[in-house]
Amino acid sequence: MVxxxxxxxxxxxxxxxxxxxxxxxxxxxxIRRVLRPGGTxxxxxPTPRHLAELVGELGLIGVDARKPERLSATLxxxxxxxxxxxxxxxxxxxxxxxxxxVDMGRAPGTPTxxxxxxxxxxxxxxxxxxxxxx
Numbered sequence: 001m002v003x004x005x006x007x008x009x010x011x012x013x014x015x016x017x018x019x020x021x022x023x024x025x026x027x028x029x030x031i032r033r034v035l036r037p038g039g040t041x042x043x044x045x046p047t048p049r050h051l052a053e054l055v056g057e058l059g060l061i062g063v064d065a066r067k068p069e070r071l072s073a074t075l076x077x078x079x080x081x082x083x084x085x086x087x088x089x090x091x092x093x094x095x096x097x098x099x100x101x102v103d104m105g106r107a108p109g110t111p112t113x114x115x116x117x118x119x120x121x122x123x124x125x126x127x128x129x130x131x132x133x134x
Contacts, residue, residue, distance in 0.1 A: 005026060009027070009031075009034050014039075017035075018039065018041075019031060020041075021042070028074050028078035031075070041079060043071065045071060
């Protein structure tokens with residue numbers, strides 16, 4: 001279910017065993033209300049290194065280094081922290097994919113970076129899968 005985090009979540013009290021929050025605002029009181037006792041909230045949140053290669057190059061806003069503290073302040077009064085793990089992996093993106101990734105994170109009304117005025121997708125060779133055996 002996708003819903004507005006700033007409004008009451010459209011679930012009964014203690015209805016969810018697991019909630020997943022991906023790069024989105026978190027409403028601690030509502031999350032606590034809808035989680036069953038012993039339920040789990042999984043939060044996916046960027047680190048300051050998220051898209052770091054693009055932030056400087058395209059003039060994007062980076063991730064606040066205090067994000068973990070803000071996350072704790074939002075959820076800490078309502079939930080017990082159980083642990084975290086960090087998952088990092090490189091991505092090889094052509095120009096079209098870079099634009100898609102950046103556009104997903106831009107706020108509405110944010111100007112398009114000047115370097116994107118025209119041009120065609122990057123023509124670098126793409127990785128190919130090895131031929132299949134018959």
